[in-house]
Amino acid sequence: MSGRAERALLVADDLRKSFGATPALDGASMEVDAGEVVAVMGPSGSGKSTLLHCLAGIVPPDSGRVCYDGREVSRMGDAERSALRRSQFGFVFQFGQLVPELTCLENVALPLRLERTRRRVAERRAAEWLERLEVGDVAAKRPGEVSGGQGQRVAVARALVTAPKVIFADEPTGALDSRGGERVMRLLTAAARETRAAVVLVTHEARVAAYSDREVVVRDGRTRDLARAAS
């Protein structure tokens, strides 16, 4: 492992993962430093979402290893990985994936409540994040009653509310128009930089990747690190 890899917050090393006979990852490797925004790019079916899921400990790789803050995620048990995701990671998915029956405020407060934070405290912090992401007015509404862009900003607030060390965003603007997408990206990256959270951003759009510090391209399950973007 390189010296940079040793310093990195999150490291994936020679990951291989197949679904049935279909290989999704075929020796993928990458590193993410603390506070860094990394865009994972590639065409559909290239394996970028699988790479994100392996990095986040959602699915275990068939071989290779994932280390977070010096701990090997790929060796952790399910409960330990769940706790890690709950306390250290935040997630934004393409369609927001908010719980439809909870209000937007309750959705944002949910990760804190899962960490056993008292409801009042959790909802106060959730309300603050909703305000910061400019969706404070939809706090009492359910996800079905807000626009796609608003829902996605609520999802970003949910990802940030636990002050995670890493935010995993899987096509966070995929369901939005360009203006809405850019607004979400601006708010997401700004909030991440402010809290020193690293962001792993899966996208196939160059304009979204432009918000990152560095790009990793995935093709046929293999990664290729591109030069850091000028910041």
Place this chain on the structure above:
Amino acid sequence: MRGLTDLLMGARLAFAGGRDGWTRTVLTAIGVGIGVAMLLLAAAVPAALDARTARGDARDPRGGQELAAGPATLLVAGADTEFRGVPVRGVVLRPEGLRAPVPPGLAALPRAGEVAVSPALRDVLESGDGPLFAPRLGGARVVGTIADEGLAGPRELAFYLGSDTLSGERAKRVDGFGTSVPSEGFGPVLMLLVVIIFVVLLLPIAVFLGAAVRFGGERRDRRMAAFRLVGADRRTTRRIAAGEAAAAALLGVAVGGVLFALGRQLVPLVTLWDLSVFAADVRPGRTAVLVITLAVPALAVVVSMVALRGVVFEPLGVVRRATGARRRLWWRLILPLLGLALLFPLFGNVRTATADSRYQVAAGAVLLLIGAVTLLPWLIDLVVRRMRGGAVPWQLAVRRLQVDSATSARLVNGIAVAVAGTIGLQMLFAGVQNEYRHDTGADPGRARAYVHVPPAGGIDAVARLAATPGVTRASGTLQADATPAGTPDRIVEVYIGDCAALAELAYVDGCGDGDVFVSNEEVAVGDRLSFGAQGPQWTVPVAARRVQVRLDPVGWTRRGVLATPAALDAGRLGPLTAGVYVRTDSTDPDAIERVRNAAAAVTPLAYVSEVSETEEARRFTNIRRGLYIGAVVTLLLVGASLLVGVLEQLRERRRLLAMLVAVGTRRGTLAWSVVWQTVVPVLLGLVLAVGFGLALGAALLRMVSVTISVSWDVVGLSVALAAAVMAAVTLLSLPPLWRLMRPDGLRTE
């Protein structure tokens, strides 16, 4: 033509959509299939009963006193017994000529020392229990098996025993088999019970069918939204939805047919409350099959159409439920009130009504019970609307119920209706059972069984029974009929036995051998009694004491002359009947079987009856037996259907579940939310069920003019059973829930 194209497109959609589409359709088909199979089974009940009755009639001996012995006559005597609580039909046969009739199911008459047995009895004889039953056949060799046409059901225990000693006095002379005894009918109260049983057992199935045809409804609605967005008009969309719903339901009908056909083959393997049925007897009528085949897809279409009214379509494929309007109470009360209105005119009238009120009763009960279904979503709404806070699992469950109480209510509806119906029915049963059950006056503390031994061998019976292992006491009397001199039309019963045996029939204080007692006011000391026209005579001694009669252990009053052996020598009176009271070791469960063996060793015609404090009318017992069988089947159906429903709901939410786990939600948190999401509607459903059950029970009792009373034990048991079913379903749904919560479920995003 256009309409047909739309319908076909909808039908294609039911089977398109890859694995997800198929799974949805298959789940719907299984749900509908279970319901259809149950309906077909219910429709087959009348034919099965008819076939059973027909075979019973066909094997009934035909003949009587007027027949003279001839080459085509047969002597037949009943030798019914029981084995481990299961009735055994026994018949002793003796042909009087070469052309003696052969009962249905036999190829030839068994000769003396031979026996033909039913397949189930053959199984018993070949099992470890065989030695305990075999003595009852008197060592006869099994020479044949009774074929199906000679049996009421496949698991019936039965035998035909050949004899060369059976005589005309103790047997019936017959020249054939097959009678047609007109049915005695049910009477108004029993008919009411039967109608309500059908309602109570079938309504949960109908309610479940209504839920099953909505499986996958949310996704279906989304597809319909997509059609609207690409320009399909409302009518086209509805036709496509109708086609899709009908196709899945039709597949369900086919699945139901297959399940019914398979289940039918398993029917003979099951015996419930001594009742077994041949597969060939389980045959629904053509009309019923046609109605079910057409009605179920029609129901699917109607339910689908009604559900589509609650969906609005918006740009970008977003579908929103037309929620927000508070559920209204008034129309939900109309149906149960209408039901009560139908039942009300029958209050106090059912016993005397001449008109056929069956349909009115059925319609009234259905509408009343449906109230539990229509009110449940409203009640859930009312209760959960203001709920706030709580732990995360509770919050997730309550919020889900607040958004959509109807889906959860649909799952619980079936069980709520079943419980309500059961409570109402049990109230009616409890209210009228005294009319069909009477105290026998028997005292099981004094005797476990009474053995009636016909003449020949009676004298040996007491000693043989007393020597039987497991018998702690046997006391019996020999019984003879006598006529007092000068009054040939009067019969006086004479009982001969030791003092202990006589003490069971009268208060014979200070009894000693040589004493005679009289417990019949019409007999006086010095009366001369004749035993048979040309038989011996005996004079009631002057020393005979008049005593008060006592109920014997069976609850009978046996008045007559009671003589000890030294006072009257039974040996000179010829063959006498014996009546023996037997007490057994209560820790020896097989003692009663050995008593039956000992009695059969005396004569196969000996009859052993267990002493019971109460006796129930056969038809009432049969109806209750039918209810229990139906209740077991319905409970299993409700459980199975609930499981399918819960799995369907979970499947619809698997992406969300996977996402929640991906963000680190503990699986236990989600499992508890599923549990709460089930428990809350179940509790509310059971509250409604108890209310409607009591209302139905009260109405039914008013109809038969019986004072309203509630057996809270029965209510508690019904509710507990339903809760147990729900608990079992919830537990069974947890492993699939665990699988659905795998975070790699996100992969399909």
